[in-house]
Amino acid sequence: MFIRNAWYLAAWSDELGAAPLARRICNQPVVLYRDRQQGAVALEDRCCHRSAPLHLGRIVDAGLQCGYHGLVFDHTGRCVEIPAQVLIPDRARIRSYPVVEKDQLVWIWMGEADRADATKIIDYPYHDDRANWPHRHTVMHIKASYLLSLDNLLDMTHAAYVHGNTVGGGDPMSFIQAKEELTSRPDGLKLTRWLLDVDPPPTYVKAVGFKGRVDRWAEFNFVAPGSVLHWAGAVNVGQGAYENGNREGGFSIRTLNVLTPETEHSCFYFWSVAHGYRQDDPEATAQVFKAVAETFLEDKVMVEAQQLRLAEFGEAGLIGVANDRTRIQMRRTVDNLLAAEAQTTGT
Amino acid sequence: MFIRNAWYLAAWSDELGAAPLARRICNQPVVLYRDRQQGAVALEDRCCHRSAPLHLGRIVDAGLQCGYHGLVFDHTGRCVEIPAQVLIPDRARIRSYPVVEKDQLVWIWMGEADRADATKIIDYPYHDDRANWPHRHTVMHIKASYLLSLDNLLDMTHAAYVHGNTVGGGDPMSFIQAKEELTSRPDGLKLTRWLLDVDPPPTYVKAVGFKGRVDRWAEFNFVAPGSVLHWAGAVNVGQGAYENGNREGGFSIRTLNVLTPETEHSCFYFWSVAHGYRQDDPEATAQVFKAVAETFLEDKVMVEAQQLRLAEFGEAGLIGVANDRTRIQMRRTVDNLLAAEAQTTGT
Amino acid sequence: MFIRNAWYLAAWSDELGAAPLARRICNQPVVLYRDRQQGAVALEDRCCHRSAPLHLGRIVDAGLQCGYHGLVFDHTGRCVEIPAQVLIPDRARIRSYPVVEKDQLVWIWMGEADRADATKIIDYPYHDDRANWPHRHTVMHIKASYLLSLDNLLDMTHAAYVHGNTVGGGDPMSFIQAKEELTSRPDGLKLTRWLLDVDPPPTYVKAVGFKGRVDRWAEFNFVAPGSVLHWAGAVNVGQGAYENGNREGGFSIRTLNVLTPETEHSCFYFWSVAHGYRQDDPEATAQVFKAVAETFLEDKVMVEAQQLRLAEFGEAGLIGVANDRTRIQMRRTVDNLLAAEAQTTGT
DSSP, X not given: XXXXXXXXXXXXXGGOSSSOEEEEETTEEEEEEEETTTEEEEEESSOTTTOOOGGGSEEETTEEEOTTXXXXXXXXXXXXXXXXXXXXXXXXXXOEEOEEEETTEEXXXXXXXXXXXXXXXXXXXXXXXXXXXXXXXXXXXXXXXXXXXXXXXXXXXHHHHHTTTTTTOXXXXXXXXXXXXXXXXXTEEEXXXXXXXXXXXXXXXXXXXXXXXXXXXXXXXEETTTEEEEEEEEEETTSOHHHHOOOOSSEEEEEEEEEXXXXXXXXXXXXXEEESSSTTXXXXXXXXXXXXXXXXXXXXXXXXXXXXXXXXXXXXXXXXXXXGHHHHHHXXXXXXXXXXXXXXXXX | OOOSSSEEEEEEGGGOSSSOEEEEETTEEEEEEEETTTEEEEEESSOTTTOOOGGGSEEETTEEEOTTTOOEEOTTSBEEEBTTBSOOOTTOBOOEEOEEEETTEEEEEOSOGGGOOGGGSOOOGGGGOTTTOOEEEEEEEESSOHHHHHHHHTOSTTHHXXXXXXXXXXXXXXXXXXXXXXXXETTEEEEEEEEEEEOOOHHHHHHHOOOSOEEEEEEEEEETTTEEEEEEEEEETTSOHHHHOOOOSSEEEEEEEEEEEEETTEEEEEEXXXXXXXXXXXXXXXXXXXXXXXXXXXXXXXXXXXXXXXXXXXXXXXXXXXXXXXXXHHHHHHHHHHHHHHHHHHO | OOOSSSEEEEEEGGGOSSSOEEEEETTEEEEEEEETTTEEXXXXXXXXXXXXXXXXXXXXXXXXXXXXXXXXXXXXXXXXXXXXXXXXXXXXXXXXXXXXXXXXXXXXXXXXXXGOOGGGSOOOGGGGOTTTOOEEEEEEEXXXXXXXXXHHHTOOTHHHHHTTTXXXXXXXXXXXXXXXXXXXXXXXXXXXXXXXXEOOXXXXXXXXXXXXXXXXXXXXXXXXXXXXXEEEEEEETTSOHHHHOOOOSSEEEEEEEEEEEEETTEEEEEEEEEESSSTTOHHHHXXXXXXXXXXXXXXXXXXXXXXXXXHHHTTTTOOOOGGGHHHHHHHHHHHHHHHHHHXXXXX
16 A cells, blocks of 8 residues: 555656656556656556556657557647557556656656645755765665665664675664654654764765764654655864754765655665765766665665565564664654544545 | 366477477476387376376387386376386386377377367477478567467557567557458467558568569468467558569568467467478578567567556556457457356366 | 474584584574583574574684674573663573584484484484595585485485486396385384496596496485485305305495475585594595595485475376385384374374
C-alpha cells in the first residue's frame, strides 16, 4: 500500500534523453520522456491497442509513438494518430501523470490529478548552485521496501556497525551518545545531531585535512513520502559551531536521498552528494561521491537481507530499542498520511 | 488452453541425432528421438519407475533406455526391459505420441491418437528442392504466447515501426496502403498484399541489385494451429507482376513460420527461409538468413514485452484498429477450433 | 515435512572460521559460528530487533553481534547487549539450537532441545585417523529433496547407467546380480553387496594397478535421517575376501555421505572420501576425490531432473521394481520415524 496523493521522484532530469525511459513507480508501469512541446511527461507504459510497452517506441513531434503499430499519444495520454485510420475512437487514450521538473529532478504525482500541487515539492537549490555546491548524482535499485531504506537513513546507530570502515569510523559510542533534537511536522520530521569533540572519520580527514578533533553535526529533514535532505559537516573543536552557529570552513556535505517505491518489496534510491569545500576541485567531487557510494552499497546489502527475512517471517516477535525513536516517528508520519488518505477515499 | 487434436511442429529433422531431445509442447514434457526401427518417435519425457526424464537416457536397439535405472521403452511407450527382472508389469508404460516426419519437419499429434490424420499436415516441398529453393532453418525460443507471435506475423503495419531499419524500410505509408485480399477457410486464412511502384527495401536491393522502383507482393497462408507459409518478392515496375502474374526474376523468398506452444506464455518459433534467386550462391543463403533473423529478433523483443503487460493487465481496456482484421480473423479461427473441440469432448 | 527430533549435519568443522556461516536447515534460517567461549554454536539467523540476518554480523567476545545495530547474542540466544541502552528486555532473545562438534563434523538438533542426545550421533573416527585413512571433504548443493539423494545412494542399479564411464564401468549385469544382504534397524539399515570375479572399474585400476579380475564389496550403512556410511573395495580374485573375510591390500575407500534438507526441494550433500591404500601419497587422495566428485555430479544432474518431474506430476502412476527394495526400506524407516514423532506431538 502506497500513499497515492504524493509527489514521487521519478527520474533525474538528465535521464530523459533521446529515448523514452521505463520505470515502475508504486507498482505502476510508467514511461517518462521529454515531450517536444511540453517537456517532461509521464504516461502509462502500455499502448491501448495491443498492450505493447511504450518505452520501446520513439519520441515524435506530436508526442510518443508506439514502437509496435505506430499509434501516437500526446502528453495528456490521448491517442492523436492511428496509422491508416482516419477516425480515432475517444476511448483511445492512456493514463497521463502530472509531472514537475525542477532542481534537476523529475517528480511524478501518482494520485488524483486535480490534487497535484507543485508548491508541495521540496526545494533543493543546491543542484543548480554549482559554484558553492558542486555535486554528482545517481540512482540505485534496492530490492527492499522503500520504508526499510528510510529506516536506515533515519537511524544513526547503524553507522558504527554497517559503516565501521567508512563514515562510521571512530568510537561507536560517540555515534550513539550524540546530542539530538527531533521535531515533527504532519508531513515529516527534522533530526539534528551533534557529536562534540570527536575524532573525524577517515573520509573527512581525506577531504579537508583535519589535524585534530572536531565538532560534527548532521541534520536529517524527512519529507514524506520518500525524501531525506541531509546536511553533515565538521569544523575544528573550539570554533564554536554548536554554541554560536559558526559552521564556516571545515568539512560540509549535503546529500539528497529520495526513495521511490517500485513495488512493495523494491525501490529506487535517488541520491546526490554536494560538497561545500574545495569547490574548484573536481577531484573533491569524485572523492566524496565514491565514499558515499561505498557507504550506500553497504546499506543496500543490509536492507536487502533484512527484506528477505521480513518477507518470510513478518514483524512478529521483534522488539524495539531506544534508538528507534526517529524511524518510528517517520513510520508514524507515513501511517498517518495513509490513514488520512483512506478516510478521504472512504468519504 | 490449446487445441489438442492438431499437428504441432516438434522439431527439425536434423535435431534428432545421437541423443534424445527434450521439448515441452502444449505444456507436456516430451522426449523425441530417432528410433532404430521406427524413425522419429515422441514419448512422455518421464520414466514410469522413478520419474527420471528420459531425455537423459540413450537410444538402444529396442527403443529408449532410461539413464537412471536402465528401463527400456519401445516406440509405443511400452516398457520392454527392466534390468534384473523377468516380469514386466502391464502398467509399465508411458504415453506415446503419433509422429510424422516429412519435408525435414517432425510433427507431433497432441490429442487422441486415433484421430491423427497425416494428410492434414501442410506440404512444404521447398525444403527438399534445394536446386530451386536453397534454404536455411532454425528454431527460436519466445517468452510469449504463440498467439502473440501469430498476431505479429499476420499484422503488416508493424513492419514500418518494428522493422524500420530492415525489411520495413522505405515509406511507412506504402505498407499501410497495400492492396489486400483476405480469404478464409475453417482451418485458416490466406492474405495477399501488393505494394505497387514502391522503393525496394535495402535487403532486397542488396540481394539482387534493384536499380529502380518495384512491384512487391507478400502472401501469408495461415494454417491452424501454428503455421504461416509466407511468400514475398518483388520485380521491376512495368513487368506486370500484379496485372498478369509475371513474377519471374527479381527477388523472391519463401519463409516457413511455425509456432508451437511450449507453455501458455512461451513458444518455439521454427522458421526457414528459402530464396528463389542466385540459387548457386551460398552467400545469398547466408545473407537472407541473417537479414530475416535480425528481423525476427526485433519481433521477439516486442512480443515478449507485450506478453509481460498482458500477463499483468489482461486485455481489458484495449481497442481494436482497422488493420487488426487479419489477426482477428486468425484468432477467430483458433477460437472456433477450440470451441468445436470443447463440444466434441463434452458429448 | 521433516523429522524434527534428529541430528542433522550442519557444517564441516573447517567451515566455521572468522565469519559466521548462514545455512538454511529444514527450512529454518540458521547462523553457525565458533563462539569464543562455547565453540560451535547455532542460532536463528534473524535479529530480534529489526530482522537483519545475523550472518552479516561478527563474532565478539560475548557472542555474535548483529551487523546492523550492534545487538549481541550469547550462545543461548539471549541478547546480552543493546548499544546505548541499559535495560535489556527479557524477550530480547532468539532461538538457539543444540550443537555437537566431533569427527570434523558440526551436528545440529532441530527439535526439542531437552531431547537432544549426543550419544545418538554417528561415530566416524576415520576423519581423525589420517595415518590410515587420509581424506578430503566438501559440500554440494542439490536442488532436490534429500530423500531423492538418499534413494540414489541406496540404489545400486543406477551405477551401471548413471556412472557407466566412472565407477559403474564394466558389465552392467555384474552390478545387478550382486550378492546382497540387507538388515534393518529402527533407525536405519545396512546393505552389504559382493561382486565376485568381476573386472575392476577404471578408477580402481588407476588407483592401485589391478592386473586381473577382482572380488568387490560395498557396504552401505544408512542412519536416519540423512547419513550413509559407505565402505567399498576390491581385492584380487582368489584372496578369499568374501569367503574368509580377508580384505587386506587392494583397493578400499570409505565415503561418508550426509544429506541435510535445506528446503522440501533442496538439500546439502556433505561428503568425504578416505582411502585405505597409498596413504602416504597425496596424489592418491586427489585422484579418489576427483573421481568421486565426478560421480556425484552425475548423480546431481539426475536427481535434480527427477525432482522437477516429481514436483510437477507427483508420484501417481509410478511403478516399483525389484531392485527398489533397499530404498523402499529406507523410506519406510523415515516414514516410521515421522509417524512416531507425529504421535508424540499429538499426545
